[in-house]
Amino acid sequence: MTMIAQTGANTGLQDGKTPDPAKRAASWRAIRRAAITIGLALATYELIARTGSFPRALLPTIPMIVRTLFAMLLDGSMLMHSMYTLYRVLFGFFLAMVVGIPLGILMARFRRVEQFFLPLVSALMPIPSFALVPLFMLWFGIGNLTTIIIVFYAATFPMIFNTWSGVRSVNPLWLRAAGAMGADEHKLFWKVIIPGASPFIITGMRQSFLRAWIAVVGAEMIAASNWGLGWVIFDAKEFLNADIMLASLAVIGFIGFAFERLVFGSLERGTVMRWGMMRSAKS
Amino acid sequence: MPLIEVDDVSLAYDTPAGRVQGVLGATFNMEESEFLCLVGPSGCGKSTLLNIIAGFLTPTGGEIRIGGKKVSGHGMDRGVVFQDFAQLFPWRTALGNVAFGLEMKGMGKEEREEIALQQLKLVKLEKFANSYPHHLSGGMQQRVAIARALAYNPAVLLMDEPFAALDAMTRDDMQRLLADVWKTTGKTIIYVTHNVAEAVYLADRVIVMTPHPGTVKAEIPIMLPRPRDPLSLEFLEHQKQLLNYLGQGTSKAA
Amino acid sequence: MQDAAVATPSTSARAGMRIGENIRVIGRNLFPFLVVAVIWEIIARLEVFSRRLFPTLEEIFSSLYRLTVAGILPMHAFETVLRLLSGFAIAAVIGVTIGVLMARSRRAEDIFLPLVSILAPIPGLAYAPLFLLWFGLGNFPAVLLVGFVSMFPIIFNSWTGVKAVKEIWVRSAQAMGADDKRLFRYVILPGALPYILTGMRLGLAQAWRVLVAVEMLAAVPWGLGWLIFGAREMLNTDVMMAGILLIGVIGLLLEKLVFEKIERYTVVRWGMITA
Structure with missing residues (x-):
């Protein structure tokens, strides 16, 4: 029996290290097919653009878009726009974590705090962050402050909610076991509750960033001036520069994708996936 | 003086259907290095009693003394192993789990990992020290849990049906392993089970409990030599005797 | 007795x-x-900020009352909800269709999955200027954008849902003589329903967020987003606050009245998720 259990564990370990050949072949096939589909889609677009039945300014050809993208990357303007946007989104996201995680924990640990904040949070949640942009523009003017506050507003709620439910759903058995092994309140919190709630907290960070990314692009469209990816797109509309728009869209998509996959993906792989806690994170 | 004294312990709680006596007037003593099994059908209060001894529940009557000192709340003189595999911390390796109690004591990293590794050797899992719980089978996880509960050297090991969720073959292996661990360490163990054969295989003494209300019905010493043979006549006789107390014996046997 | x-x-x-x-x-x-x-109220009365920018509750609620009685607020809300529902209806029909197709046919999966994977991660609002450029201002691009954006979560969840239907359900239905059509209608669709509903819920939430924003950008004649945006020009903070309150209430009602109900009557009753 022990033998069987050990082999079982071995395959379990191998899964993480070397993907088996069948799986790799399948993923290669997926990549090839994806390339074909995307190639076809691009070709169709190019064909429509080249027929000239629509104005070039509205439907630029792919080489035009690529040229614009490269020009903007080379003269540094795209970099500046991205830096402005990243600064705003990361600042707001950081604030949301600083406020959301402790508040979520306090709500889960103390009934009084929960009773006070839960109704407020539930009432504010359904108000889209964008509805507050005009109000915050009045209060804080146009520029960084307003966009950062909007990002903060959008990103805080998922952070609070996920932390709150994460701490509440820490397996009571772990608390008992740790208590029996002599963990005091302080150690219980740092060594059991925080890691136990981490799948939810990471999910919260993921959702928060997604919200923040959406919010920053939207907020920049009307509440920023001169810099920012959202601002570029909206500004390009005035001048009928569809190539700049599409080039910026590509950059927006790329940065969002990079954060999702690289930052949060590796965070997850390093923690909850390694611990086999992914399932509880999804529920 | 006995190591553990369970003195007229009762626990009652209120349900919508009225007041229920989970445990009523349980009384028995335990010597050091004794292996005691609490046996009974579900609802007889055996797990409740174990949780009272562990300090997770406070009795509504009576008291428990360990080494003459009254128990209040949980403490490091008792190690606990639960039935649920999920008791291990998924974010820690097997070694990290076993070392947890020592870490709580404030022991240095090197020292505690050395002790934890010894404990893992005791349950024959030293090769899996760096595996996370989800890479281990159910039986292996329970062995880690046993090592974890022993690592900080508590006076008593409390086990709440630790092998009940395992398949029959693994269960046999685990019982043999636990008997070995007990022989090597000389721990005082209280073991809750509803499986009569398991109790006869492991225990020096069996306490039989019956439900509604949960009371101690009998104390039966098992004097069989170890290692025990579950197919021997004496073994089966003891089993029959226990089943009779539980009201499950056949009329022929009675 | x-x-x-x-x-x-x-x-x-x-x-x-x-x-x-x-x-x-x-x-x-x-x-x-x-x-x-x-x-x-204390901040407003102390006039820490100008009264115009930070009105008292009395002013906010009297605006709310005045605009409601005059029928202006209900009219704006009506237009917004109408746009929301038409955009969402498009998204639901197309989204579920594509999602189910992707799950049932390998070819459809090969075609749609790469496109959806590339288009979905871009924030919906980033498409707004492009849509406005291509389709002009007004209702049409607004509804279209709402539909486009809310389609993605519906596609993803329908796709996952149909794929997650348990093989034993399919096999036992087939053993009991269900043909393809009935298999789909009586097994696959209800089996995937928890996911599809989740997708719709997410889709509607996204539609709601995007719609409020796009109403500000697309210069539509009516709509709560436009009301708020327009009020800024006039420094009518009280009107803005009234609009924001109403937006919050509608968002809450959508969640509580529409989706929690649907869930309770279907998947929770079947015990597939716990309420």
Whole structure:
């Protein structure tokens, strides 16, 4: 029996290290097919653009878009726009974590705090962050402050909610076991509750960033001036520069994708996936 | 003086259907290095009693003394192993789990990992020290849990049906392993089970409990030599005797 | 008979207790709002900020009342909800169709998955200027964008849902003589429903967020987003606050009345998720 259990564990370990050949072949096939589909889609677009039945300014050809993208990357303007946007989104996201995680924990640990904040949070949640942009523009003017506050507003709620439910759903058995092994309140919190709630907290960070990314692009469209990816797109509309728009869209998509996959993906792989806690994170 | 004294312990709680006596007037003593099994059908209060001894529940009557000192709340003189595999911390390796109690004591990293590794050797899992719980089978996880509960050297090991969720073959292996661990360490163990054969295989003494209300019905010493043979006549006789107390014996046997 | 006579006072006493309990719950939920309202009022009355930018509660609620009675606010809300529903209806029909197709046919999966994977991660609002450029201002691009954006979560979840239908359900239905059509209708669709509903819920939430924004950008003649945006020009903060309140209420109603109900009547009743 022990033998069987050990082999079982071995395959379990191998899964993480070397993907088996069948799986790799399948993923290669997926990549090839994806390339074909995307190639076809691009070709169709190019064909429509080249027929000239629509104005070039509205439907630029792919080489035009690529040229614009490269020009903007080379003269540094795209970099500046991205830096402005990243600064705003990361600042707001950081604030949301600083406020959301402790508040979520306090709500889960103390009934009084929960009773006070839960109704407020539930009432504010359904108000889209964008509805507050005009109000915050009045209060804080146009520029960084307003966009950062909007990002903060959008990103805080998922952070609070996920932390709150994460701490509440820490397996009571772990608390008992740790208590029996002599963990005091302080150690219980740092060594059991925080890691136990981490799948939810990471999910919260993921959702928060997604919200923040959406919010920053939207907020920049009307509440920023001169810099920012959202601002570029909206500004390009005035001048009928569809190539700049599409080039910026590509950059927006790329940065969002990079954060999702690289930052949060590796965070997850390093923690909850390694611990086999992914399932509880999804529920 | 006995190591553990369970003195007229009762626990009652209120349900919508009225007041229920989970445990009523349980009384028995335990010597050091004794292996005691609490046996009974579900609802007889055996797990409740174990949780009272562990300090997770406070009795509504009576008291428990360990080494003459009254128990209040949980403490490091008792190690606990639960039935649920999920008791291990998924974010820690097997070694990290076993070392947890020592870490709580404030022991240095090197020292505690050395002790934890010894404990893992005791349950024959030293090769899996760096595996996370989800890479281990159910039986292996329970062995880690046993090592974890022993690592900080508590006076008593409390086990709440630790092998009940395992398949029959693994269960046999685990019982043999636990008997070995007990022989090597000389721990005082209280073991809750509803499986009569398991109790006869492991225990020096069996306490039989019956439900509604949960009371101690009998104390039966098992004097069989170890290692025990579950197919021997004496073994089966003891089993029959226990089943009779539980009201499950056949009329022929009675 | 006697039993009934005994039972009556005790049940009515219990009902009385329940009413008392309810009042306590309501009070507890209202308390935080009261605190916030008092703080707001103090800041407004002290005129820390200009009264125009930070109106008193009285001003906000009198605007709310005035605009509601005059029919202006309901008209804006009506237009917004109409746009929301038409955009969402498009998204639901197309999204579920594509999602199910992707799950049932390998070819459809090969075609759609790469496109959807590339288009979905871009924030919906980033498409807004492009849509405005291509389709002009007004209703058409607004509805189209709402539909486009809310389509993605519906596609993803329908796709995952159909793929997650348990093989044993399919096999046992086939063993009981279900043909392809019935298999789909009676097994696959209900089996995937928890996911599809989740997708719709996410889709509607996204549609709602995007719509409020796009109404500001697309210069539509009516709509709550436009009302708020327009009020900024006039420094009518009280009107803005009234609009924001209404937006919050509609968002809450959508969640509570539409989706929680649907879920309760289907998947929760089947025990597929716990309420």
